[in-house]
Amino acid sequence: MLNLIIKKELKEIIGSSKFVYSFAVSALLILLTFYVGAKTYQINKSQYDAAVAENIRSMSGITDWRMINHKIFLPPHPLSSLVSGISNDIGRNIAVRGRGELSPTDSKYNEDPIYAVFRFLDLNFLFQIILSLFAILFCYNAVNGEKEKGTLRLVFSNAIPRDKFILGKIIGSYTALIIPLLIPILAGCLLLLIMNIPMTGEDWFKLFLILIAGFLLFGVFINLSVFLSTIVQRSSSSFLLLLVVWIMFILIIPKVAVMIAGRAVDVPSVDEINSKKNQYAQQISREFMNKMSNFKASPSADIMKEFQKFMEKNNTERDDKMKALTEKLNQERRNKQDVQENLAFTLSRISPSASYSFVTAELAGTSLNLVRNYREQAENYQKTFAKFQTDKTGGTTGGGMTFVIRTEGDNKPPEIKPSELPKFEFTQPRLSGSLSSSLSDIGLLFIFNLIFFGASYMRFLKFDLR
Amino acid sequence: MNNTQEIFPMLQAVHLTKKYEDGLLALDDVSFSVNTGQIFAMLGGNGAGKTTTINIFLNLIEPTSGQTKINGIVSHENPLKAKEYVSFVSENVMLYPEFTALQNIDFFVRLGGKLNYSKDYYRKVLLRVGLQEDAHNKKLKGFSKGMRQKCGIAIAILKDAPAILLDEPTSGLDPKAGLELIRLLAELRDEGKAILMSTHDIFRAKEIADEVGIMNNGKFVMIKSREEIEHEDLEKLYVEYMAGYMEKVA
Secondary structure (H helix, E strand, O other): HHHHHHHHHHHHOOOOOOHHHHHHHHHHHHHHHHHHHHHHHHHHHHHHHHHHHHHHOOOOOOOHOOOOOEEEEEOOOHHHHHOOOOOOOOOEEEEOOOOOOOOOOOHHHHHOOHHHHHOOOOHHHHOOOOOOHHHHHHOOOOOHHHHHOOOOHHHHHOOHHHHHHHHHHHHHEEEEEEEEHHHHHHHHHHHHHHHHOOOOOHHHHHHHHHHHHHHHHHHHHHHHHHHHHHHOOOHHHHHHHHHHHHHHHHOOOOOOOOHHHHHOOOOHHHHHHHHHHHHHHHHHHHHHHHHHHHOOOOOOOOOHHHHHHHHHHHHHHHHHHHHHHHHHHOOOOOOHHHHHHHHHHHHHOHHHHHHHHHHHHHOOOOOOOHHHHHHHHHHHHHHHHHHHHHHOOOOOOOOOOOOOOOOOOOOOOOOOOOOHHOOOOOOOOHHHHHHHHHHHHHHHHHHHHHHHHHHHHHHHHOOOOO | OOOOOOOEEEEEEEEEEEEEOOOOOEEEEEEEEEEEEEEEEEEEEEOOOOEEEEEEHOOOOOOOOOEEEOEEEOOOOHHHHHHHHEEEEOOOOOOOOOEEHHHHHHHHHHHOOOOOHHHHHHHHHHHHHOOOHHHOOOOOOOOOHHHHHHHHHHHHHHHHEEEEEOOOOOOOOOOOOOOHHHHHHHHHHHHHOOOEEEEEOHHHHHHHHHEEEEEEEEEEEEEEEHHHHHHOOOHHHHHHHHHHHHHHHH
């Protein structure tokens, strides 16, 4: 009996002309998403390679490691092209000096603002916007539509238990809509292989989990649609209601959650922090200038060497003070940001769509953690770079002045070898880390499915079949 | 009527009362029975209680008091068992518009528990109810009401249940299709089916029914056998009973 109802649902959905058109559009968009993702990765990779090469090239002819303008770059990752998250919004390049604060610059959207207008086509967009509507389109009238058609009365003139009918309907709808979508998705994965996108085993597994989360979101909209079709009498009304709920879930709740959190937790702006830093920098600069005006070299000493030492000591002192203040201000800001983010994310999880965004971005390494990871890894690299510079020159570059005096007759120092420069390798978050961060949201999506499924099931047991 | 069949009440309504949540008394102590090989026609205007009676037989709603029985099984107490003995044809058979006639029939017949029929048998029954062969593989969305009704009758025949419930089966059909349906019902009666039909169509009711009940405001105001109404003007009777009842109520 259950099989019969499932098969009927499959036939009814797949055999409809509505399915043919919607599936064609969805399949095309899925393939396009994978193609655009792969192509974007290739473009980003070649831009990254060119930027790294240009960074090395810019060092040619330089004879002092303190004279280089060294930059590190965030390398593109295949998954970040499939789920862009915040990867296009954050600065990808960081000018690295031996000390001082690091500021990422040149985001993708900053470089190519046209992409910021409509954003990229990615899996997040595909599941949240296209496939959720696809689910609504096919299930908004799952039960009330049958009542309107008169088929429900005819079905229940037979010895059919209600629970089997609703179970068959939900399983049938799910199977009919998901299995066909697997074809273009598998074709998309094949496209990644054909286009030689370097995906590791871990990346494939993450992609698999991203797709599972996508289908869980898809399931939420199927179950929600079936549920609303059992509580609203007319199918046209349930369609409108579903559109309202869809707008709430996709657009309103996540934005409102962020707005509420923004109001509730006051995070000092970057300008405020910079203003405090500037005031303090001016203060210690004045102190430094006073010290410099009082500088007197010992008569016996090499005046330049002593001045150099004096400068190095004061620069370090000044940097340490600035660093302490910066770290304190940044930490305060980060703590408040954490509270704000936690509040915003917790509130936004009322919407399954927000949970889905968190899962995908976390697994693709394009969540807010990307900013922190990149900054942390850049700061670690800065230490390595500073040590390298010190080893090579006896000092580091950073805030303050560096005097290099050459006198005529000195031999021209040899050119530096940029290949000796320590390489910046950005490490993607490990699977275990991403998984533990995203498991709660995957669980939440599963719970949303269970809630709406249970609600449809219970509601249908009392449904007026006339 | 086929006299070789054993005659016993296949469909029974016993002191059936239905009061809806809004206070409307749709059925008020209705009792009747339909034997095997018999057609019972419920006549009455809109809101008389005809469809409510059928809905209670099908356990789509529960009675406030009293009961309906199909083959002796109380519908609301053991609905799944009771529904094994009944087929249903609604006023406006819609079926699934994206399925062909054969696909629709296959689904509903299997739902009715008949799993071993061949496509050829489906075709044979469709031809018997008057649906031309070229329509068998066409999607229902292009069918007229009469064609859909024929599919509905075919499903009822194929389920081969001993009782058939028809809710306004001739409503909206052209005279030819109406006549074909009536002839078919007569054949089914002769095969021993107990048929309960609700209708507005006095002439068809008189033509085919073995018993006619006139319903008004949830009550039978008259139940007469074919013999009793054979020489009477049923239309006049209908109007008189309705008018008399209305006066009585007033």
